[in-house]
Amino acid sequence: MAKEKQQLPRKEGSFEIKQSSELGRVETDKLSLLGEFEREILGILEGRSIKLDASSVPQDLEKKLIELTNRYMSNW
Amino acid sequence: MSAMGNEKIELILENVGGLLNEHKFTLQKGINVIRAPNAAGKSSFIKGLQLATLPAAALKNPQMLGLIHRTARKGRVEFSGSVQLSREFKVENDGIYASGKTLHADGIKANTLSIVTPENELLSRIETGKSVRDLFEEFSGAKYYTFMENWLVKLEKETKLKLDEYRENERELEQLTRLKEELISNLKRLEKELNDLPLIEDIKSAVEEDKKKKEFEKIHSEHNSLKDQIRDLQRDIEKWTEILKQNEKSLKENEDLKNRFFKEHPNKDLEEKNINKKIEELRETIKTKREEGAMKYSALEIARSMKSKSDFSKLGRCLACGQSVTHEKVTKWIEELEKQEQDLRNEVQPVKEEINTLEKQKERLNKEFLQISKSVIEQIDKLNNNIKDIKTTRIQKYQDDKKKNEELLDPLTKKLEELSKKLDSRVRELYEKRGKLEGQISETEKRLKETNGEIEKYAEIETEIKKIRTKLEFLKAATGHFRVQGNTVRKAIIEKFSERIMKVYQSLGFSDFKNIYLDDNFNLKIERKGFVGDVHDLSGAERATIGVILILAGKEEYLKGYPFFAMDEVILAYDRLRMKRIIEYVKEHSPYVIVTSLATEGQEGIKIHYGANALA
Numbered sequence: 001m002a003k004e005k006q007q008l009p010r011k012e013g014s015f016e017i018k019q020s021s022e023l024g025r026v027e028t029d030k031l032s033l034l035g036e037f038e039r040e041i042l043g044i045l046e047g048r049s050i051k052l053d054a055s056s057v058p059q060d061l062e063k064k065l066i067e068l069t070n071r072y073m074s075n076w
Numbered sequence: 077m078s079a080m081g082n083e084k085i086e087l088i089l090e091n092v093g094g095l096l097n098e099h100k101f102t103l104q105k106g107i108n109v110i111r112a113p114n115a116a117g118k119s120s121f122i123k124g125l126q127l128a129t130l131p132a133a134a135l136k137n138p139q140m141l142g143l144i145h146r147t148a149r150k151g152r153v154e155f156s157g158s159v160q161l162s163r164e165f166k167v168e169n170d171g172i173y174a175s176g177k178t179l180h181a182d183g184i185k186a187n188t189l190s191i192v193t194p195e196n197e198l199l200s201r202i203e204t205g206k207s208v209r210d211l212f213e214e215f216s217g218a219k220y221y222t223f224m225e226n227w228l229v230k231l232e233k234e235t236k237l238k239l240d241e242y243r244e245n246e247r248e249l250e251q252l253t254r255l256k257e258e259l260i261s262n263l264k265r266l267e268k269e270l271n272d273l274p275l276i277e278d279i280k281s282a283v284e285e286d287k288k289k290k291e292f293e294k295i296h297s298e299h300n301s302l303k304d305q306i307r308d309l310q311r312d313i314e315k316w317t318e319i320l321k322q323n324e325k326s327l328k329e330n331e332d333l334k335n336r337f338f339k340e341h342p343n344k345d346l347e348e349k350n351i352n353k354k355i356e357e358l359r360e361t362i363k364t365k366r367e368e369g370a371m372k373y374s375a376l377e378i379a380r381s382m383k384s385k386s387d388f389s390k391l392g393r394c395l396a397c398g399q400s401v402t403h404e405k406v407t408k409w410i411e412e413l414e415k416q417e418q419d420l421r422n423e424v425q426p427v428k429e430e431i432n433t434l435e436k437q438k439e440r441l442n443k444e445f446l447q448i449s450k451s452v453i454e455q456i457d458k459l460n461n462n463i464k465d466i467k468t469t470r471i472q473k474y475q476d477d478k479k480k481n482e483e484l485l486d487p488l489t490k491k492l493e494e495l496s497k498k499l500d501s502r503v504r505e506l507y508e509k510r511g512k513l514e515g516q517i518s519e520t521e522k523r524l525k526e527t528n529g530e531i532e533k534y535a536e537i538e539t540e541i542k543k544i545r546t547k548l549e550f551l552k553a554a555t556g557h558f559r560v561q562g563n564t565v566r567k568a569i570i571e572k573f574s575e576r577i578m579k580v581y582q583s584l585g586f587s588d589f590k591n592i593y594l595d596d597n598f599n600l601k602i603e604r605k606g607f608v609g610d611v612h613d614l615s616g617a618e619r620a621t622i623g624v625i626l627i628l629a630g631k632e633e634y635l636k637g638y639p640f641f642a643m644d645e646v647i648l649a650y651d652r653l654r655m656k657r658i659i660e661y662v663k664e665h666s667p668y669v670i671v672t673s674l675a676t677e678g679q680e681g682i683k684i685h686y687g688a689n690a691l692a
Contacts, residue, residue, distance in 0.1 A: 034557040045220045051184070052219055054226035065227065069554075076550040 030076070037072045044068070085157045085668065091148035092127060093120030098152075101684060105158070105667050107659060109690040111675040112682040115380055118672045121682070125191055125642050125670070127153045127174070128161055131183040136171040138428075144172060146373055155179075159639060159668075180638060185215050189631040190666075192624060192643040199647070202600060202623035205611040209566075209598035215634045216569050221562030228555040235551060239544045242537060249534040252527055259524045266520060270513045273506060289503065292495045299488045300511055302481055304518055309478040316470040320463060327459040330452050337448045344445050351438045358431045362424055369420040376413040382406050384680055570594045576629040584625070584657050592622060600626070617651050624648065624658055632665060641666040645673040656691055663688075 044064050045052065057065070085103040089095055094117045101121075112118040123143045127135070134140070144151040144167050151172075155161040163176035180186035188198050188211065201208050213219045341347055383406050496504045574593035581592055591603035600622065602609055611619050624647065631641065641662045648655035662669050671691065675683070 030553065034554060037554060038557065038561060041224055042217075042220055045223070046217075051214070052223035054223055054230055057227065069228075069231065069551075072554075073547045073550040076546055076553075 033072060033075060037068070040068055041065070083158050085155055085159050087124070088152065088154040088156075089120065089124040090152035090154075091145040092151055092153060093117060093123035093143065094145065095120045096145050096147065099682075101682070103668055103670070103684070104686045106686065107663055107669045107671065107688055107690060109685040110670060110672045110682060111679065111685060112672075113384065113675045113677075113679055116384070116675075116680070117682055118674070119193075119644075121670070121672060122191060122193055122642055122644065124153050125179075125640065126187060127151070127165065127172075128155065128163060128179045129183045129187045129191070130174075131178055132174040134184060135165070135174050138169070138171055140172050141167065147370060179640070180635070185634060186638060189215070189627055189635045190638055190641050192627055192641075192647060194644065194647065196623075196627070198627055198630065199620070199623040202611055202626060203616075203619050205599070207598045208594070208600070208626075212569055212573070212594075212598055212630075213566070215630065216565070218562060218565045218569060221558050221565055224558040225555055225562055228551055228558060232548065232551040232555060235544060235548055239541070239548065242541050242544070245534060245537045246541060249531070249538065252531050252534070256524065256527045256531065259520055259527060263517065263520045263524065266513055266517045270510065270517065273510055273513070288495065288498055292492070292499055292507065295488060295492050295495060296507055296511060299485070299492050300515060302485050302488065303515065306478055306481045306485065307519065308522075309474050309481065312474045313471055313478065316466055316474070320466045320471065323459050323462050323466065327456060327463065330456045330459065334448055334452050334456065337444060341441065341445070344441065348438060348441060351434050351441075355431055355434050355438075358427050358434070361427050362431075365420050365424050365427075369417055369424075372413055372417040372420065376410065376417060379406055379410045379413060383410065566598075567596075570596070570598070573629065573633065576633055577626060580625050580629045580632070580661075581622075584661050586621075586654075586657075588618070592625075617648075617654075620647050621651070621654055621658075628658070628662065628665075639667045640670065641668070642670040642672070645671055656688075659691060660688065 044061070048061070083105040087101045087103055088098060089101070090098045092099075094115065099117075110118060110121045127143050130140075135143070144165055149167045151165040151167070153161070153163050153165075159179075161177065161179060163174055163178070165175075166173040178186075188196065192199060194200075198208060198211055201211065213222055382401075383403070496507075499507075570593075577592050577594075581589070589602050589604050590606075591601075593601055593603075595601050600611055602611070602614065602622070611622070614622070624643070631638065643659075643662075645655070648658065659669060659671060
């Protein structure tokens with residue numbers, strides 16, 4: 001019994017480590033997804049001669065941005 | 077724009093600013109001082125550069141109309157030699173329509189960082205102590221981050237609104253799920269109670285009364301089934317009465333909409349005709365004011381020409397009409413005409429705005445009329461048909477069926493009562509209990525089936541809600557990401573730029589300030605003798621100098637290799653030494669430096685002087 005009790009915290013500890021490393025992996029995946037999203041967005045925006053204003057976005061640009069956002073959102 | 081071997085640039089300005097018809101100039105590498113008397117087209121030269129620089133979208137603005145001669149409908153700017161470019165312009169009411177490439181791909185940036193006039197946006201921000209954040213964001217990649225952060229926030233708001241629309245459905249779904257659980261639990265309890273009832277056959281007296289029991293059982297079953305049917309019909313009646321109420325409510329709303337429109341607009345055609353008439357009148361007003369303006373301008377041209385002609389002062393009379401006039405009288409006449417012309421220009425703008433308001437009012441009227449005459453009236457017809465159909469084919473029919481069943485139920489109830497009197501009291505009690513339980517079970521099963529059907533309808537909505545929640549989570553993370561990245565980029569711009577300003581400042585040989593830099597909000601800060609202040613602590617001359625230095629630093633950072641730098645002399649006229657140093661510095665970094673300057677008395681038209689000595 002005493003032996004079992006001694007083993008218990010180690011099990012909990014290893015479980016916790018696994019959990020946090022898994023969380024870390026998820027966070028890293030999401031960060032790289034956001035980084036990729038940023039690169040693709042800049043690819044669309046760079047070189048556009050119009051003044052960018054979020055309250056009135058040209059239709060073609062809005063369409064592209066929505067498509068891209070939906071694509072990344074579905075992988076979130 | 078393309079560069080050739082020849083270092084001279086031949087420039088043609090046609091109907092640009094105050095220059096009517098075609099005017100040719102030659103620019104040489106180095107310093108070009110454009111000298112002209114007042115109102116002789118000195119600023120037209122700068123306007124020519126602006127026309128060559130600004131993108132078509134920026135020129136399509138009524139405020140830009142002053143770049144082309146007010147009596148002309150078209151204009152042209154042509155560069156040949158070392159720099160080649162050809163742009164043509166057409167004047168319309170809403171601005172200037174340009175064709176041909178600009179001197180720089182980002183014309184707004186080139187205009188701000190290479191043409192220094194009192195109207196320069198960057199210069200006036202420094203002079204008034206305002207932040208230059210948006211301008212620097214526009215010149216750099218930071219604008220993409222700001223735009224994306226704002227766009228994502230907007231999208232997040234829209235998505236939240238969409239989720240709110242589903243909130244009511246979500247609440248209804250929760251209620252249905254709770255009802256389903258309650259019904260399942262009730263059903264289990266009722267079935268257990270039914271199973272726990274003793275069998276009829278277990279009662280001895282009942283066995284003895286087998287015949288009576290069978291007849292009772294048959295009537296009891298018929299009675300139960302009839303009661304079920306009546307209950308179902310009652311439920312149908314209630315359900316369709318509710319649907320009827322909803323249809324009637326919807327009908328009332330649509331009729332209110334229609335009545336309100338026709339009350340507000342009893343004669344739509346007449347109303348539209350009156351608006352059109354008013355618009356025509358206002359257009360006529362604009363036309364009259366423009367014609368008047370053109371006349372004033374012609375008179376102004378004559379007056380200016382009289383003033384510039386030396387013979388006039390000798391003769392002392394008008395060359396056109398021969399009347400006796402003095403120099404002072406002509407000067408006063410010019411001032412009055414300039415004021416009248418400006419007043420006419422100011423009067424046109426509110427009339428244009430009024431026309432715009434009326435156009436919008438007309439558009440709204442037609443849009444509402446179209447909506448009422450099509451969708452609302454169609455909806456009213458549809459709802460009227462629905463109501464009629466529900467009343468006659470649904471509710472009436474169910475009520476008739478229910479009445480028929482109730483008539484059948486009465487004799488059965490009587491017969492059942494008679495038979496039950498003949499039965500053993502325990503058997504009778506058992507039948508009553510069983511009948512009651514079976515009825516409750518059947519009712520609960522039906523309600524459960526209906527509830528399941530309702531829940532199934534919400535399955536798609538539930539998936540949609542889940543999708544929206546994931547989207548919101550992504551948008552929140554993406555907004556944060558662009559905010560953080562944008563801040564990093566902005567910080568880098570501030571650091572790099574602050575370093576660049578000091579570098580240019582020191583290169584010019586100035587040492588009045590220990591440090592000049594942009595703070596976190598892109599406000600200019602100045603450190604002098606251990607004291608940090610802003611532009612409000614500087615004199616007008618110091619502000620102008622630092623403003624020009626900021627523009628120069630901007631040109632070196634964001635407009636490297638651009639061949640032109642133009643400056644109006646008035647900006648630094650009070651400090652000739654500083655201006656000379658600045659111009660000498662610009663010459664080292666920009667192949668063509670253009671300075672506009674007021675000519676000494678007696679000069680006619682525009683003359684270009686070349687080289688540093690021309691500045692004296």
